[in-house]
Amino acid sequence: MEQAVTHLRPHRQTSWPFCILVWAALTAAGLAGGCGSASDATEDLAGAGGVGGRGGFQDGAGGPGPEAPAQDGGTVGLEDNPYELLLADPQRNPGDYFGADTLDPEDYAEAAATCYAPADACSASDCGAFASCCVDTGSCCQPLTEDLALPELLAFADCAGLTLEACAEGANIATFGPREPLLTGRGLIPNGTATSEGGALIGEAVNLSTDRVALDVQFTLPLGCNGTCLESAGVAFTGSMPDVFLDAAVGLLLSGSRETVSLIVGGEATDSFDAGNNDTVWSLLLSPSGSAEVQRDGILQGVYAFDSASLTGARLAVFGRNLSVADTSAALARIEIGIQRCDNPRAWTDRQPITVLVQDEPVSPLRAPSIAGDDTTTWLALEIGDGIFVGERRAGQLVVDAVPVLMPSEPYEALGIGDPELVWDGAAWSLFYTARDDNGAGSIRAAVAGPSPASFVRSEAPVLTPSADVASFDAPSVLYRDGLWVMVVRAMLASGATELRAYYTSDLQGGWARVVNGGLEPLSRVEEPTSEITSPSLIIHNSAYHLYYARRTGTRWAVELAVSDELLLWRPIGPVIGASGEGFDSLGGNGPDALSQTDRVDVVYMGQNGISFELGYASRPAPSDTASSIF
Incomplete structure (x- = not known):
């Protein structure tokens, strides 16, 4: 019986057009749509380069979006970024899989292309080198x-x-x-x-x-x-x-x-x-x-x-x-x-609305909050009125302090603050957020607190400020692991298009380096006004990056997922939270923020019911330590 279970590597059955965005494996000439180059990696950064930097579904779910482009066999993104540093799990050494002390970028890119491109290849045993292949394949099960x-x-x-x-x-x-x-x-x-x-x-x-x-x-x-x-x-x-x-x-x-x-x-x-x-x-x-x-x-x-x-x-x-x-x-x-x-990203077992209480009175948040946890408590940061508040999740309710932790008071916050992102690094709390100046341009700012997320002090230097081809930034998602900070934000370009971009640093005071020539920009780029991608939420789960984001098609929203081992080669999964058909999220959902837990993933989001958007919570089982044992 054990042998029979171990060798169950079935074919995937999915409605998502299963295409791989191995854009880090493209030649420079083949890169589409403003991915940038090594030379412009820091033109919109606030500060010097970071670690390794090179300077400076159901009906109404919103649909799967455009088909992803295919790979073309080069290694540009892998050569232009410290991809071994960027691995979601630094204990996993892909070089071991290829029988080498150091990983050859070309071998790695070709293996990813082989595993990610065909609809059923990712579930093959040879693709165990990639933790991303544990998602939505019936593999790496507990x-x-x-x-x-x-x-x-x-x-x-x-x-x-x-x-x-x-x-x-x-x-x-x-x-x-x-x-x-x-x-x-x-x-x-x-x-x-x-x-x-x-x-x-x-x-x-x-x-x-x-x-x-x-x-x-x-x-x-x-x-x-x-x-x-x-x-x-x-x-x-x-x-x-x-x-x-x-x-x-x-x-x-x-x-x-x-x-x-x-x-x-x-x-x-x-x-x-x-x-x-x-x-x-x-x-x-x-x-x-x-x-x-x-x-x-x-x-x-x-x-x-x-x-x-x-x-x-x-x-x-x-x-x-x-x-x-x-x-x-x-x-x-x-x-x-x-x-x-197994890890089935569509198998949410608990989708329910959350009541937000301020001084025992229910309030309606403008957007879904950020969810984060320390050793004992699940905390959420959210926008209410003009301020950012922090609260504690208790038995289906979010109990929020009456006093905001941040209110707009600086010139760069003239038109308000929002998009809070709460991060615990094991010792202290950081709060990243969008600040809009008097022209409406968004920059990414940060504030810090001690072991309690009750009082934050603004950092003097901005995290990201718009420049060059970027007119505005918003919607930061930030994670911390083993001394490395990773951030995904939405960039609104001067051309009118939007795309998601990734950055990293080992020193919050030393500036952020951009991940260049990877697959995130073409995966997320939107140029048509009838469509929109926003609200990225990046976590590490089972040794892989899981990037949740909201996609709008027409008036309907759905939450989608893409996975990656190193922020460069992306495997799009497609819609994972769509229209439930009833209740607060009957027509879909947006504004996701996810939290990796032991053997499960939790997410908060805004459910769409045709009348309003309402805050909700969902959870799904997902093994959290089965991919790390492959090497």
């Missing part, structure tokens, strides 16, 4: 060992004379059908009739949109059938309670009369195979990416699609019909079960 929803072993053939509850290791059992299932030396006989199926639901609900499940099944074939008996036994996941017949969403079914085992998807036989004998082991490997892989005695029979997104509360069922006597009936002899938790 084995579940505690509080299991299903028994690890159902040895039905060894349970003759026992109750089904005892055989199932005390798991929850709900039988269905006109007759009780039987346990004999042949295994579990579902005991359905000619007009209805019998069987049982076993265990608790499983979320197949986040969990990878492997079933190893041995059937006991009926005796004396000769192609005429009504004998069947199967195992499947279902999203509904059984009626006369089980609505099998995905599973395996033995047909005694045909002497076949069929893959059932959506209640229909998708493919059928020779049943073999009683020693034949059938493996059904289900991925949250929506692929079902069938093996017989370890040999692949085929890979098929199923609707994993709809099976967030799937129940395991054993079922069938048996008209022969028990000594000759079709049965399920043995089922081994393995479950792993």
